[in-house]
Amino acid sequence: MTERYGNGSELEGELVINKDDFRLGTLEDEIRVDGLCKKLLRRFYFQMLEDGLSPEDATQLASGADYFIRDFLVAIKERNIFDERAGIVRQFAGNWYIVNTLEPNVPELTRFLEGVRAFYRFLRSRGLISETYLDRIKRECDDTAYYEGRIVSFWEITGDGYLAWERDCSLKD
Numbered sequence: 001m002t003e004r005y006g007n008g009s010e011l012e013g014e015l016v017i018n019k020d021d022f023r024l025g026t027l028e029d030e031i032r033v034d035g036l037c038k039k040l041l042r043r044f045y046f047q048m049l050e051d052g053l054s055p056e057d058a059t060q061l062a063s064g065a066d067y068f069i070r071d072f073l074v075a076i077k078e079r080n081i082f083d084e085r086a087g088i089v090r091q092f093a094g095n096w097y098i099v100n101t102l103e104p105n106v107p108e109l110t111r112f113l114e115g116v117r118a119f120y121r122f123l124r125s126r127g128l129i130s131e132t133y134l135d136r137i138k139r140e141c142d143d144t145a146y147y148e149g150r151i152v153s154f155w156e157i158t159g160d161g162y163l164a165w166e167r168d169c170s171l172k173d
Contacts, residue, residue, distance in 0.1 A: 017128060019082040024074065033074055037081065041066050044122045064115020072096055076171075082123075084133040085173075089116060089140035094150045094169035106148045113141040 017040070022033050041062055048058035072092045073079050079088070093113060098104045117138055124134040150169060157165055 017126070019080065019128070022080045022082060024078045024080065030074060030078070033080075034070055037066075037070050037074060040081075041069065041119070044119055047122060048118070060111060061115040061118045064112040065119035066115070067112055068092055068116045069119070082128060084129060084136075086136050087140070089113070089137055090143070090146075090169060091171050092116075093140070093143075093147045095166065095171050098147075098151055098154050104151050104154070106144060106151065109147055109151075110144055113144070117141040 021036060024030055024033055044065065045058050045062040048061060049055065053061070068089075069081055073081055073088065076096060077088065077091075079085070093109055097109055097112065101108075120129060120134055120137040123129045124131065153165060
């Protein structure tokens, strides 16, 4: 990823991205891609400030996107963030977030999903993902009733019911 900034200002700059730089395969790749994602998320944050969001709102959105991108997509799924694969937000919100959070809840999850939605709009505005994929991401982010049901059903698991619960929204591809 090459960063070019006009007049020395990060806010006025252009971000030039090679999507292939975000491919994963080794531990070294994961470390490198994590660093690239940090830079891209920082640019996303500054763009939101430039667009008039308060630092608090921009931080909340960037943090939600960061949790999804770095902790889930890169570290767990080992995916290039530009791969346009349907269902990835659903796996995050309907399974991984629930299992990996002490007290999963819809308000917190909704904040994360708002960040995911905003980040993918940012990527689309830069021509880095297709409009079709952005629409899929938005639909998956908007499905809060489904995620609420998944949280409720998670707490109702008894015996060996976890496997059936996991199959309904599997992390497996």
